[in-house]
Amino acid sequence: MMNDQARNLRARVRGERFNRKAAQTIAVISGKGGVGKSNIALNLSIMLSQHRKKVLLFDLDIGMGNIDILVGNQARYTIADYFLNDIPFEQIIQNGPEGLKYIAGGSGLEGAISLDNDRVNQLLDHIHTFFYDYDYFIFDMGAGISEDLVLFLSSVQDIIVVVTPEPTSIMDAYSAMKILTINDAHSNFHLLGNRMKNEKESNAVLMRLQKAVYQFLQKDSNLIGFLPEDSIISTAVKRQIPFVLLNPKSYAAKQINIITQVFLSTNLNESKIKNNTSFIEKLKIVLFRK
Known part of the structure; x- marks a missing residue:
């Protein structure tokens, strides 16, 4: 049955969807x-x-995800159900606020699910089926960079690296970028500060990281903004309401809007059309080698 489903999905992909613009991928x-x-x-x-x-x-912190908690919704199915119980991919897509669609990571499992090659290939197969239905695919990854996810992340066009002022956060962010660079990731790195006192502190932290990445990895990265240490964010988490909805006029909401504009930029999106082939071609290799 699973083989028939995969065959039908590949047939669907080979059809009318290749005539449409592919989604921009952001991790x-x-x-x-x-x-x-x-x-x-x-x-x-x-x-x-x-x-x-x-x-x-996508909440890809499988087994330990919290996107559904943050939106105050109990997902009927999660990506854990997809892997463990063969729930069809389309059934794990949930309705979120403001027209957002999301896939919950699942929580409360005895152990995290490892994304080995077979599981990554299966996931990519189904992702490709919906690749032309959306403008953006956003992947919320688990903390750190596991060996299993390097290939997956290397296919993504844009990677947002979240950094706080703590030295451990800065060093671990550098290590993650180093692993991806060594494994020939052609993704665009975007550095985003979180829990910063102000713009000055954010720039100091991010520019230090940016300089190290360029000097030792010969890799460019972009500074795209920061979020402050804002009480509205912690309040929103407690109330399970996204802060851009709880208080759209808050400083945090205004800052996330500035960051959003980076990915809505005409110039950025035009340049990404040329680079779309990176993610799509790797998906095709997975799909058509079977």
Whole structure:
């Protein structure tokens, strides 16, 4: 049955969808946990949706995800159900606020699910089927960079690296970028500060990291903004309401809107059309080698 389903999906992909523009792929990562990565991924996704973009947010912190918690919704199915119980991919796509679609990571499992090659290939197969239905695919990754996810992340066009002022966060972010660079990732790195006192502190932290990445890895990276240490963010988490909806006029919401504009930029998107082939071609290799 699974083979028939995969065959039908590939047939669908080979059809009318190749005539449509592919989604832009963005991964949100951090070198360590607890830096607010999921909150940023969620609020960025909602802000893009508010700009009338079709967004699918993936919580890929499988077994330990919290996107559904942050939106105050109990997902009927999660990506854990997809892998463990063979729930069809389209059934794990949930409705979020402001027209956002999302896939919950699942929580409360006895152990995290490893994304080995077979599982990554299966996931990419189904992702490709929906690749032309959305403007953005946003992947909220688990903390750190596992060996299993290097190939996946190397296919993504844009990677947002979330960094806090703590030295451990900065070093772990550098390590994550180093692993991806060594493994020939052609993604664009975007550095985003979180829990910063102000813009001055954010620039100091991010520029130091940017300089190290360029000097030792010969890799460019962009500074795209920061989020402050704002009480509205912690309040929003407690109330399970995304902060851009709880208080759209807050400083945090205004800052996430500035970051959103980077990915709505005409020039950026035009340049990404040429680079779309990186993610798409790697998906094709997975699909058509079977």
